[in-house]
Amino acid sequence: MNSTAPTTAPAPGPELLMEQLAHAAACYYRSFAVVAGGQGLTLIQGKLLSLLSRPMPMRALAELLGCDASNVTGLVDRLEARGLLRREPDPADRRVKTVLLTPEGEVAVRRIRAEITAGLPGLEQLGDAERRSLSELLGRAFPHGAGA
Numbered sequence: 001m002n003s004t005a006p007t008t009a010p011a012p013g014p015e016l017l018m019e020q021l022a023h024a025a026a027c028y029y030r031s032f033a034v035v036a037g038g039q040g041l042t043l044i045q046g047k048l049l050s051l052l053s054r055p056m057p058m059r060a061l062a063e064l065l066g067c068d069a070s071n072v073t074g075l076v077d078r079l080e081a082r083g084l085l086r087r088e089p090d091p092a093d094r095r096v097k098t099v100l101l102t103p104e105g106e107v108a109v110r111r112i113r114a115e116i117t118a119g120l121p122g123l124e125q126l127g128d129a130e131r132r133s134l135s136e137l138l139g140r141a142f143p144h145g146a147g148a
Contacts (some may be wrong), residue, residue: 027120035115039108040082048075048086049109055100057090084108 012020017079021115027042044065051064058076062069076099084105090096101109117124123131 009037031116031119035112039112045075046112049079049105050112051054052085052099052101057096057098061099
């Protein structure tokens with residue numbers, strides 16, 4: 001009798017996982033750049049808008065975008081001129097400028113997210129439990145602020 005025990009593939013090493021994450025990130029950013037371009041935005045302008053789910057100080061935006069605060073000032077100037085966001089003094093510290101979306105900016109962000117989701121359907125193929133598990137694993141592997 002020839003019985004074969006089921007074999008489990010070896011776990012992928014960190015190098016392969018990083019390659020897969022890099023590929024996923026590249027797919028996402030290519031799609032994001034095309035979608036943002038369709039809204040008349042650069043990739044970084046679209047990313048800045050998408051980070052504003054709540055009002056945020058300009059310094060925090062610079063940290064999240066990984067750029068100098070002076071770069072964020074220029075980005076915010078251009079997006080504010082288009083009516084997509086506005087600056088307000090922080091109520092706790094009037095020296096700090098807080099950036100928030102305008103209604104037009106909220107519409108732009110919803111469009112960008114909807115088009116990216118439609119253009120990258122891979123995550124929708126995962127079930128709820130799989131997406132929850134993926135989210136938890138990514139959160140453990142890359143906690144907010146890690147590597148910064």
